[in-house]
Amino acid sequence: MSVTTAAVDTARARPADMLAAWVRNNAWTVGLLGFLALLLAFTKLILPSYGVTGVQGLAISVLPLALAAVAQAIVVISGGIDLSIGSMMALTSVVAAVLMKGQPEESGVVVVVGVLLLGLALGAVNGGLVVLTRVPDIVVTLAMSFVWAGCALLVLQAPGGGSARWLKDLILGSLGSEWVPKAAVALVIIVALIWIPVRRSQFGLSLYAIGSNRLAAFRSGVSVGRTRISAYILMGLFAALGGLSLTASTGIGTPVPGPYTLMSVAAVVLGGVSLAGGRGGVFGPIVGVVILQIIRTDMTFLGVDPNLAVVAQGFILIGVVMVGSLIQLRQSRA
Amino acid sequence: MTVTTTDLLLEATGVSKTYGAVVALKSASLAVRPGEVHALMGANGAGKSTLVKILTGAVRPDGGRIAVRGRERTVHSPAEARRGGLISVYQEPALIPDLDIRSNLRLTETPLEPFRHWLGELGLGHLDLSSLARRVPLASLRIIDLARALAIEPDVLMLDEITAALPANLTERVLEVVGRQRGGDRSVIFISHRLIEIAAVCDRATVLREGESVGVVDVTEGSEERIVELMLGEIAGDMSAGVVDAAARGRREADARPRLGARGLTSGEKLHDASFELYPGEVLGVVALEGQGQDELFDVLAGSERPSSGELLVDGAPVSFRHPADAIRAGLVYVAADRAEALLMQRSIRENIALPFTTRIRRWGLIDLGGEQRKVEAAVETLQIDARAGSEVRRLSGGNQQKVTIARWVAGGVRTMLCFDPTRGIDIRTKHQIYVLLRDLAEAGAAVLLYTSELKEVQLVCDRAIVIFGGRVVAEIGAADADEATLLRAAYNLRSDAVIPELAAAEAPIEAAGESALAGSGVAGGGSADAAPGEPAGPEPDR
Numbered sequence: 108m109s110v111t112t113a114a115v116d117t118a119r120a121r122p123a124d125m126l127a128a129w130v131r132n133n134a135w136t137v138g139l140l141g142f143l144a145l146l147l148a149f150t151k152l153i154l155p156s157y158g159v160t161g162v163q164g165l166a167i168s169v170l171p172l173a174l175a176a177v178a179q180a181i182v183v184i185s186g187g188i189d190l191s192i193g194s195m196m197a198l199t200s201v202v203a204a205v206l207m208k209g210q211p212e213e214s215g216v217v218v219v220v221g222v223l224l225l226g227l228a229l230g231a232v233n234g235g236l237v238v239l240t241r242v243p244d245i246v247v248t249l250a251m252s253f254v255w256a257g258c259a260l261l262v263l264q265a266p267g268g269g270s271a272r273w274l275k276d277l278i279l280g281s282l283g284s285e286w287v288p289k290a291a292v293a294l295v296i297i298v299a300l301i302w303i304p305v306r307r308s309q310f311g312l313s314l315y316a317i318g319s320n321r322l323a324a325f326r327s328g329v330s331v332g333r334t335r336i337s338a339y340i341l342m343g344l345f346a347a348l349g350g351l352s353l354t355a356s357t358g359i360g361t362p363v364p365g366p367y368t369l370m371s372v373a374a375v376v377l378g379g380v381s382l383a384g385g386r387g388g389v390f391g392p393i394v395g396v397v398i399l400q401i402i403r404t405d406m407t408f409l410g411v412d413p414n415l416a417v418v419a420q421g422f423i424l425i426g427v428v429m430v431g432s433l434i435q436l437r438q439s440r441a
Numbered sequence: 442m443t444v445t446t447t448d449l450l451l452e453a454t455g456v457s458k459t460y461g462a463v464v465a466l467k468s469a470s471l472a473v474r475p476g477e478v479h480a481l482m483g484a485n486g487a488g489k490s491t492l493v494k495i496l497t498g499a500v501r502p503d504g505g506r507i508a509v510r511g512r513e514r515t516v517h518s519p520a521e522a523r524r525g526g527l528i529s530v531y532q533e534p535a536l537i538p539d540l541d542i543r544s545n546l547r548l549t550e551t552p553l554e555p556f557r558h559w560l561g562e563l564g565l566g567h568l569d570l571s572s573l574a575r576r577v578p579l580a581s582l583r584i585i586d587l588a589r590a591l592a593i594e595p596d597v598l599m600l601d602e603i604t605a606a607l608p609a610n611l612t613e614r615v616l617e618v619v620g621r622q623r624g625g626d627r628s629v630i631f632i633s634h635r636l637i638e639i640a641a642v643c644d645r646a647t648v649l650r651e652g653e654s655v656g657v658v659d660v661t662e663g664s665e666e667r668i669v670e671l672m673l674g675e676i677a678g679d680m681s682a683g684v685v686d687a688a689a690r691g692r693r694e695a696d697a698r699p700r701l702g703a704r705g706l707t708s709g710e711k712l713h714d715a716s717f718e719l720y721p722g723e724v725l726g727v728v729a730l731e732g733q734g735q736d737e738l739f740d741v742l743a744g745s746e747r748p749s750s751g752e753l754l755v756d757g758a759p760v761s762f763r764h765p766a767d768a769i770r771a772g773l774v775y776v777a778a779d780r781a782e783a784l785l786m787q788r789s790i791r792e793n794i795a796l797p798f799t800t801r802i803r804r805w806g807l808i809d810l811g812g813e814q815r816k817v818e819a820a821v822e823t824l825q826i827d828a829r830a831g832s833e834v835r836r837l838s839g840g841n842q843q844k845v846t847i848a849r850w851v852a853g854g855v856r857t858m859l860c861f862d863p864t865r866g867i868d869i870r871t872k873h874q875i876y877v878l879l880r881d882l883a884e885a886g887a888a889v890l891l892y893t894s895e896l897k898e899v900q901l902v903c904d905r906a907i908v909i910f911g912g913r914v915v916a917e918i919g920a921a922d923a924d925e926a927t928l929l930r931a932a933y934n935l936r937s938d939a940v941i942p943e944l945a946a947a948e949a950p951i952e953a954a955g956e957s958a959l960a961g962s963g964v965a966g967g968g969s970a971d972a973a974p975g976e977p978a979g980p981e982p983d984r
Contacts, residue, residue: 132832316796319785326745326775326783327797327849328766386787 135379166288176392178345179371185338186318186384193368194255199350204268204360215271230343234336318384456505467652483649526596534582538575555592608731706751712737713912726906734912743775744768772856786835820852840871
């Protein structure tokens with residue numbers, strides 16, 4: 108009897124304690140947010156006019172990258188990696204653009220649903236191949252990145268197509284206050300609607316379990332193959348969302364994959380997700396994307412040679428991860 | 442018995458270390474004389490591993506001093522400790538799996554001839570040095586690791602649970618070789634949970650409790666009691682306290698239906714035609730030498746492997762498991778010896794405990810966090826898990842980790858528990874808690890199958906035991922008769938009046954026994970053939 112009472116007491120922990128516990132368990136993300144705040148202050152310093160327009164532009168450019176990062180984070184947490192996210196985004200983007208061009212607004216809804224299903228299917232193909240052929244995921248998804256990129260070119264040879272008006276309106280502009288860009292709201296809603304239920308479900312726990320220790324998960328009755336495929340399917344959904352966001356923000360489809368694959372890996376690492384699997388979440392990678400994007404903007408403002416800016420970005424990535432790891436190390440030893 | 446400081450080979454005084462809020466070592470001291478085998482004892486979490494890591498340079502202490510041959514020194518890395526004549530052999534063999542043995546030796550610059558010599562002494566003289574480390578059985582790897590350390594002739598050799606999970610014949614060899622290190626210029630620090638080994642080879646024992654050295658004991662007849670008292674502190678007591686008397690066990694209803702029935706199970710190379718029955722309310726011991734098919738048996742029962750032939754019955758109905766999830770649904774849950782195979786080391790206690798039973802309760806819906814929390818709390822309470830470092834299971838001590846692997850099944854309700862050497866490398870206090878828990882589970886109607894490499898556990902916990910040899914069940918012994926000698930004879934598939942081969946081998950000349958049993962091959966060895974004429978010494982029993 109006393110056991111149950113104690114358990115109920117713990118379950119009813121005060122919000123302040125829960126917040127403290129969250130901060131403790133997400134120290135990396137909190138640190139990242141601090142770094143982001145510093146960066147924003149620095150941006151304001153070098154460019155006093157940085158304001159509403161900057162935030163709007165930032166949100167638009169962050170959206171597809173953030174969706175790619177979430178997609179990558181899910182696969183990496185499950186102990187895998189996907190190098191075809193950029194190609195998938197290109198393919199889903201051009202399919203959406205081609206199907207929506209010159210069509211009535213309403214049919215856009217069907218197209219969007221269809222493209223999301225296409226994303227699920229592409230993810231299922233990747234996951235299925237990884238699990239069934241037993242070829243390493245890095246090889247399969249690298250190969251599939253060529254396949255999906257080729258398919259994108261087959262669908263559309265040059266940038267073109269169109270986007271339904273309502274789809275553009277979903278992410279362009281702002282909501283209420285002009286400081287709240289729709290793209291940011293869309294990102295929050297998408298991630299909240301998909302990730303939070305997943306995280307709290309049995310599937311979410313299995314996802315972390317197979318990334319953490321595959322044998323232990325197997326012995327605990329988790330179907331490892333099925334969970335891995337499900338992770339890739341979920342990744343495909345987020346890649347398709349990323350593709351749609353590209354079509355919506357530019358109004359056309361571009362068949363050549365952007366830098367999204369490698370940027371997603373960078374954001375995942377920056378966001379505190381262990382490449383070995385089993386650790387991290389999707390919030391960190393999203394903050395990571397914002398940081399990477401602001402650094403890029405700052406470089407432009409500072410008039411740094413674009414080529415040099417890319418070099419600097421690489422070193423900043425290493426630096427941030429290194430400093431973060433050192434702080435973590437110090438904490439665990441203290 | 443006063444010894445001046447300069448006489449000591451290794452001396453550590455007041456060594457301390459804290460990890461965050463957790464004090465691993467408060468003030469540990471250790472003084473090792475030249476030519477002695479010195480036992481380092483303590484319950485898990487007492488700070489043994491931390492002290493060993495500090496001595497070998499893997500961890501830096503917060504305070505205290507360490508002196509080798511009277512000269513103070515700080516050791517910054519295992520390589521530096523090695524150069525200083527201090528070598529450690531850990532529980533996990535430090536061999537690179539993808540290199541062959543010879544390359545592994547070259548990696549550590551081990552002289553080949555002394556290595557071969559020690560390998561022969563340890564009973565593995567026939568080992569093919571060109572075989573890949575990953576193909577060599579675990580028990581042999583440990584022996585190789587030990588021979589490699591001996592070949593370098595360190596001043597201080599540290600052996601951490603070297604005999605854990607070694608088959609009885611190899612254990613005997615290791616103890617014999619360690620014992621011979623006595624009286625020379627060099628010393629051995631010997632860590633083991635098995636008091637009988639301490640009594641056999643050690644001169645003195647330093648006991649740690651809660652991060653402090655609580656006493657140094659001269660190991661003589663009867664000193665085991667004193668060591669246990671020191672280790673346990675106030676709660677010292679009889680190991681069997683709280684566990685029902687062996688004679689009172691082993692009774693069951695005549696018409697009881699077996700929870701689990703195995704008929705002619707065959708799997709892989711080693712398990713041939715094994716049959717037995719497991720009843721609700723009993724703890725059934727499984728006893729076997731290394732590699733007699735017990736691993737395969739548990740893999741089949743837990744659903745990790747499918748048997749090539751034979752039949753498995755649960756509550757009288759035939760079942761076929763394609764996946765551990767099927768076995769779990771049928772109520773068969775598995776507790777592994779190796780915690781690394783069972784736990785999500787970087788995840789929390791909650792997630793580790795919740796993993797399997799959420800799988801079973803609902804497949805896609807949201808986890809009922811409140812209900813889950815209650816079950817986890819109840820399981821943590823039942824098993825008395827120290828949950829202070831609960832956010833990551835890898836920070837728990839070994840004993841607490843093993844409790845988590847058991848708690849995950851207890852939380853979901855146990856019908857049939859398959860335990861494979863669950864107390865391997867665990868301190869006495871936790872062992873005792875596990876014994877009591879297994880008995881409680883059985884009293885509550887669960888069926889427990891317990892493979893153990895520690896024979897005395899059979900009388901402590903089991904109602905009866907089956908013995909596996911050459912992949913078959915060759916004997917069934919009631920708890921009251923299951924003393925270590927009887928079990929060992931049965932494990933070697935000998936008649937009860939035959940001489941136990943490992944005892945014979947210990948007395949036999951070294952050269953003759955040099956070709957003795959390779960761990961995992963299942964051959965009882967040259968000694969047994971001499972000792973028990975007319976008895977089959979090969980892997981095929983006479984059935």
